[in-house]
Amino acid sequence: MELRRDVFQAIADPTRRVILTLLAIQAMTPGAIASKFDSSRQTISKHIQILTECDLLKQEQSGREIYYHLNPQGMKEIADFIEPFRNMWDDRFNKLESIMKNYKSDQ
Amino acid sequence: MERKTQVHAELGKQEIVITREFDLPLKLLFKAYEEPGIVEQWMGTKVLKLENKKHGSFQFETTDPMGNKHPFSGTIHEFVPNKKITRTFEMENADFGAQLEFLEFEDLDRNTSKLTMHVIYRSVEIRDAILKLPFAQGINMAHNRLQEIVNKLK
Numbered sequence: 001m002e003l004r005r006d007v008f009q010a011i012a013d014p015t016r017r018v019i020l021t022l023l024a025i026q027a028m029t030p031g032a033i034a035s036k037f038d039s040s041r042q043t044i045s046k047h048i049q050i051l052t053e054c055d056l057l058k059q060e061q062s063g064r065e066i067y068y069h070l071n072p073q074g075m076k077e078i079a080d081f082i083e084p085f086r087n088m089w090d091d092r093f094n095k096l097e098s099i100m101k102n103y104k105s106d107q
Numbered sequence: 108m109e110r111k112t113q114v115h116a117e118l119g120k121q122e123i124v125i126t127r128e129f130d131l132p133l134k135l136l137f138k139a140y141e142e143p144g145i146v147e148q149w150m151g152t153k154v155l156k157l158e159n160k161k162h163g164s165f166q167f168e169t170t171d172p173m174g175n176k177h178p179f180s181g182t183i184h185e186f187v188p189n190k191k192i193t194r195t196f197e198m199e200n201a202d203f204g205a206q207l208e209f210l211e212f213e214d215l216d217r218n219t220s221k222l223t224m225h226v227i228y229r230s231v232e233i234r235d236a237i238l239k240l241p242f243a244q245g246i247n248m249a250h251n252r253l254q255e256i257v258n259k260l261k
Contacts, residue, residue: 008235008239011118011119011235012231012232012235014119017118017119020118020119021118021119078118081238081239082114082116082238084241085114085237085238085239085240085241086110086112086113086114087241088241089112089114089125089127090110090111090112090127092149092150092151093111093112093127093129093149093222094111095148095149095151096129096136096139096149097129097130097131099139099145099148099149100129100131100135100136100138100139100145101130101131103135103138103145
């Protein structure tokens, strides 16, 4: 449970959200990611570390370079969080539908 | 199978879109939002006030299993029968503040209709916290259940 809570903390930060958006388009090296920001490379590297710890990013070695990718499984964790919210509305709407079906037959 | 109720929540945005297709004619779907007695049934809440008109307002109240009352309220900005409702919505005993809701009703054919609910929150953080609420409640309920079982063992 702790890990899941961290996922939301990870995406609460605007810089980290931009990193996720960049990586949604293509895999990038830490240097390439840092070059998109005014912040120091160290700062960006810290953000990358947090995203990696939350399983939102995956590393891949290619020759001498490390490339970061989005981890679809980690992103699914976020979707899973939303599932109870979706279920809540689905239950309400199912109820609405069955009530109104009876209402119709009463007319 | 395509799910009837869908929630679109893009990462880092302060809005969500909920869509639902109903096996109901448009008029019946809209009536479920218009008639206080029907709203009470499907929302599982008490309707204290529901003024379906521009500048009108509404007040709902839910009582949880512990007997605590949870008031909800808002102001109606647009009310176009069988078409749309624009309103604010606020949980009065939470710190989230008001959210803005655009509800659009459309008919798909004679017997089916669609509702699109576009909800805008004050910030990304508030949106994410609200999305997480049912999840957190689920955990709490599981926790309370566990507590009950443990208490019985004592």
